[in-house]
Amino acid sequence: MVAPLKVGVAGLGTVGSAVVATLREQKAMLAARCGRPIEVVAVCARSKTKKRGVDLRGTRWFSDPLKLAIDPSIDLFVELMGGSGEPAKSAVEAALASGKAVVTANKALLAKHGVALARTAEKQKVALNFEAAVCAAVPAIKTLREGLAGNRINRVYGILNGTCNYMLTRMEREKLSFEECLKEAQRLGYAEADPSFDIEGHDTAQKLSILASLAFGTQVNQSAVSVEGITSITPQDLAAADELGYRIKLLGVAARTAKGIEQRVHPTMVRKDSPIAAVMGVTNALTIDADGIDPITLVGPGAGGLATASAVVADIADMARGVRTPPFGRPVAQLAVSHKAPMERHEGGYYIRLLARDLPGTAAAIATRLAQQKISLESIVQRHLNGEPPAGSGKGAVPVILMTYATTEDAVRKALAAVGRDRVISGKPQVIRIEKN
Amino acid sequence: MVAPLKVGVAGLGTVGSAVVATLREQKAMLAARCGRPIEVVAVCARSKTKKRGVDLRGTRWFSDPLKLAIDPSIDLFVELMGGSGEPAKSAVEAALASGKAVVTANKALLAKHGVALARTAEKQKVALNFEAAVCAAVPAIKTLREGLAGNRINRVYGILNGTCNYMLTRMEREKLSFEECLKEAQRLGYAEADPSFDIEGHDTAQKLSILASLAFGTQVNQSAVSVEGITSITPQDLAAADELGYRIKLLGVAARTAKGIEQRVHPTMVRKDSPIAAVMGVTNALTIDADGIDPITLVGPGAGGLATASAVVADIADMARGVRTPPFGRPVAQLAVSHKAPMERHEGGYYIRLLARDLPGTAAAIATRLAQQKISLESIVQRHLNGEPPAGSGKGAVPVILMTYATTEDAVRKALAAVGRDRVISGKPQVIRIEKN
Numbered sequence: 001m002v003a004p005l006k007v008g009v010a011g012l013g014t015v016g017s018a019v020v021a022t023l024r025e026q027k028a029m030l031a032a033r034c035g036r037p038i039e040v041v042a043v044c045a046r047s048k049t050k051k052r053g054v055d056l057r058g059t060r061w062f063s064d065p066l067k068l069a070i071d072p073s074i075d076l077f078v079e080l081m082g083g084s085g086e087p088a089k090s091a092v093e094a095a096l097a098s099g100k101a102v103v104t105a106n107k108a109l110l111a112k113h114g115v116a117l118a119r120t121a122e123k124q125k126v127a128l129n130f131e132a133a134v135c136a137a138v139p140a141i142k143t144l145r146e147g148l149a150g151n152r153i154n155r156v157y158g159i160l161n162g163t164c165n166y167m168l169t170r171m172e173r174e175k176l177s178f179e180e181c182l183k184e185a186q187r188l189g190y191a192e193a194d195p196s197f198d199i200e201g202h203d204t205a206q207k208l209s210i211l212a213s214l215a216f217g218t219q220v221n222q223s224a225v226s227v228e229g230i231t232s233i234t235p236q237d238l239a240a241a242d243e244l245g246y247r248i249k250l251l252g253v254a255a256r257t258a259k260g261i262e263q264r265v266h267p268t269m270v271r272k273d274s275p276i277a278a279v280m281g282v283t284n285a286l287t288i289d290a291d292g293i294d295p296i297t298l299v300g301p302g303a304g305g306l307a308t309a310s311a312v313v314a315d316i317a318d319m320a321r322g323v324r325t326p327p328f329g330r331p332v333a334q335l336a337v338s339h340k341a342p343m344e345r346h347e348g349g350y351y352i353r354l355l356a357r358d359l360p361g362t363a364a365a366i367a368t369r370l371a372q373q374k375i376s377l378e379s380i381v382q383r384h385l386n387g388e389p390p391a392g393s394g395k396g397a398v399p400v401i402l403m404t405y406a407t408t409e410d411a412v413r414k415a416l417a418a419v420g421r422d423r424v425i426s427g428k429p430q431v432i433r434i435e436k437n
Numbered sequence: 438m439v440a441p442l443k444v445g446v447a448g449l450g451t452v453g454s455a456v457v458a459t460l461r462e463q464k465a466m467l468a469a470r471c472g473r474p475i476e477v478v479a480v481c482a483r484s485k486t487k488k489r490g491v492d493l494r495g496t497r498w499f500s501d502p503l504k505l506a507i508d509p510s511i512d513l514f515v516e517l518m519g520g521s522g523e524p525a526k527s528a529v530e531a532a533l534a535s536g537k538a539v540v541t542a543n544k545a546l547l548a549k550h551g552v553a554l555a556r557t558a559e560k561q562k563v564a565l566n567f568e569a570a571v572c573a574a575v576p577a578i579k580t581l582r583e584g585l586a587g588n589r590i591n592r593v594y595g596i597l598n599g600t601c602n603y604m605l606t607r608m609e610r611e612k613l614s615f616e617e618c619l620k621e622a623q624r625l626g627y628a629e630a631d632p633s634f635d636i637e638g639h640d641t642a643q644k645l646s647i648l649a650s651l652a653f654g655t656q657v658n659q660s661a662v663s664v665e666g667i668t669s670i671t672p673q674d675l676a677a678a679d680e681l682g683y684r685i686k687l688l689g690v691a692a693r694t695a696k697g698i699e700q701r702v703h704p705t706m707v708r709k710d711s712p713i714a715a716v717m718g719v720t721n722a723l724t725i726d727a728d729g730i731d732p733i734t735l736v737g738p739g740a741g742g743l744a745t746a747s748a749v750v751a752d753i754a755d756m757a758r759g760v761r762t763p764p765f766g767r768p769v770a771q772l773a774v775s776h777k778a779p780m781e782r783h784e785g786g787y788y789i790r791l792l793a794r795d796l797p798g799t800a801a802a803i804a805t806r807l808a809q810q811k812i813s814l815e816s817i818v819q820r821h822l823n824g825e826p827p828a829g830s831g832k833g834a835v836p837v838i839l840m841t842y843a844t845t846e847d848a849v850r851k852a853l854a855a856v857g858r859d860r861v862i863s864g865k866p867q868v869i870r871i872e873k874n
Contacts, residue, residue: 318586
């Protein structure tokens with residue numbers, strides 16, 4: 001039998017504990033799959049006394065992750081502490097620099113320092129794997145990096161944040177307001193006490209930046225992502241989407257366009273017959289469009305201890321087998337710089353919800369402003385008011401929903417600015433991008 | 438630069454030509470991903486003069502695949518001729534025996550001879566990859582073999598045959614009979630002139646046997662699969678499924694049960710809110726249930742030249758990177774023998790459509806027979822007849838649809854045999870298994 005792969009695990013929260021447990025419970029199967037045993041020889045966490053449901057007797061204990069990272073007793077450092085700062089950053093750097101392979105689930109660290117870390121891994125000829133950083137148990141990264149190794153990818157888009165999808169699902173099904181729904185999600189533990197990282201789209205943006213790098217051979221760069229969250233979405237928007245044959249999802253989208261790679265996170269209208277529209281609750285999904293073939297969609301659990309551990313263990317197994325691929329699919333020197341694509345240049349269809357003042361000439365004024373920007377309309381719906389008018393609509397305001405054909409965001413913004421100046425609408429128009437599928 | 442991986446491709450149909458074209462068009466990207474170039478140095482096909490849309494000048498031509506398989510100029514033999522017999526079988530055997538890695542898309546060969554071929558590959562320490570054999574571009578095999586390396590899998594089930602799913606989709610949407618639909622599918626090229634291999638479930642069974650081996654560590658064995666096709670499905674069944682919140686799909690299902698591993702192919706009722714129910718037309722899908730995590734579903738193109746080539750190229754890229762995993766996930770010596778599980782022992786819910794004679798006491802007679810077998814009913818629907826009675830129903834026959842709770846197939850068969858003897862129904866009952874999700 002070949003020598004075992006000796007693993008040190010830093011971070012023993014729900015994921016870390018599940019990784020240690022899985023490596024033990026599936027020891028025989030993993031050894032059969034990998035041709036050698038995998039052993040957790042050392043762990044590191046803040047509290048030595050906390051109950052974790054795994055027996056750590058016989059496993060060396062480190063209180064300093066940086067010491068574990070470079071300890072000669074381990075071949076592989078598993079970083080499950082999280083966060084783009086310390087101690088995760090220095091620990092991963094130290095492990096790689098000392099010639100150890102690294103597995104991490106840390107999307108924040110990768111989104112911020114992924115290029116530098118990949119460069120060190122490459123220099124030291126060690127693997128740096130992070131399947132768990134995006135969509136947890138769903139093999140999103142393996143699929144982009146290996147499963148579609150020879151495909152020219154044109155677009156990847158996905159539901160990458162379970163909290164937002166849970167909230168949009170509840171708002172749609174139960175006609176809840178955003179605020180009511182957030183409170184419920186917090187009560188159930190699906191949203192954090194400070195939910196902004198999730199609901200404002202930053203979690204999705206970090207994951208998207210990793211996927212974009214793998215799909216398009218660009219340097220991972222969170223600041224190249226345009227980000228909008230779901231806080232402005234109302235039950236009226238969800239009901240209107242439903243009537244029009246759409247659902248609203250917070251998507252991360254990375255697309256190859258004539259003007260470069262777009263990376264954007266925003267609420268998005270997707271046709272109900274698309275696989276991604278059917279994904280409800282906390283489930284994650286990713287669709288990949290590649291040249292010449294129909295889209296591929298992967299759906300599954302994107303969070304949770306066991307689901308994340310599933311991906312971490314798969315990465316460890318690859319390393320036990322001796323597999324080493326460039327962390328972002330290609331050598332760092334070949335990754336192109338990522339630029340933030342200006343959203344004004346984005347081309348696509350738009351959903352626009354306006355509160356039009358119920359006066360003669362209003363419809364003509366709106367239509368004229370859109371026409372001046374060469375925006376063609378696919379549909380116009382004057383929404384029936386069920387009972388009371390929506391909040392803020394005032395008297396005599398009629399909700400109007402416009403669906404445009406493909407145009408530019410610049411044109412939409414200019415047209416709506418002009419409509420605003422015409423004083424034919426109340427309040428701020430709601431604008432949601434439509435993603436074709 | 439490391440020495441190139443030299444590839445010989447046997448079979449230049451739509452898939453083979455697409456593989457050669459992709460390896461050339463994506464040469465730079467593949468070299469970046471794999472750390473070495475991939476070169477097609479030799480090809481083999483029956484006709485040298487046929488137009489294929491790829492330039493084969495400078496590529497050595499073989500008319501005998503067995504000679505190409507063992508030619509010292511190649512490192513890797515790509516078998517795209519198909520069929521479980523000759524010349525594919527001997528060519529793959531010869532390539533492996535001569536120490537060459539093999540990539541194949543040949544499900545029939547693997548379903549029949551997979552264990553022996555894997556044994557040779559193992560002995561020679563060469564890779565044998567076959568991602569394209571199941572679900573084409575969808576990384577079904579990589580996900581089971583690597584992406585879920587540490588998971589205990591409990592069930593895999595999928596839509597593995599595009600022809601059948603296309604037909605069921607058309608029958609449901611257009612209310613076509615099976616025969617009308619088959620003619621249409623043949624006219625459009627979605628079904629073969631002899632469609633039996635697809636519509637009777639054998640194609641699905643071959644693919645399922647490969648997935649089952651990877652999921653459960655059993656020896657691939659097509660004859661361990663119980664197979665029923667879709668020829669008995671009627672528009673009435675599809676309409677009834679719809680009313681009950683289900684769709685009917687031809688599924689391949691491999692499941693761990695208390696009595697062993699079940700492998701079965703049959704028309705199946707799946708709840709409409711499951712990801713797999715949303716898969717329409719020729720698209721393929723696979724759902725994987727593993728311990729402790731929500732199901733993972735992969736959806737995408739399961740056939741076609743470019744989609745199949747996508748998987749073949751991914752396999753080749755893995756080999757260029759030096760990746761070698763046991764072909765069926767574990768060493769052959771550790772694969773358990775596959776036995777055919779008797780369908781009588783299958784446990785699950787059932788859809789039963791009967792034509793009950795419209796006489797006093799009929800309902801009581803049917804209910805009594807089910808009760809005698811301890812079968813509990815979830816629902817009973819007496820279908821409204823829209824216009825004429827269904828063919829063969831005769832006068833005074835009323836369609837009745839029963840949905841049972843979990844029971845055994847043996848109990849269902851015994852109950853229906855007794856109902857038949859009671860002479861309270863016309864014709865043969867339709868029985869469709871329900872798959873929980």
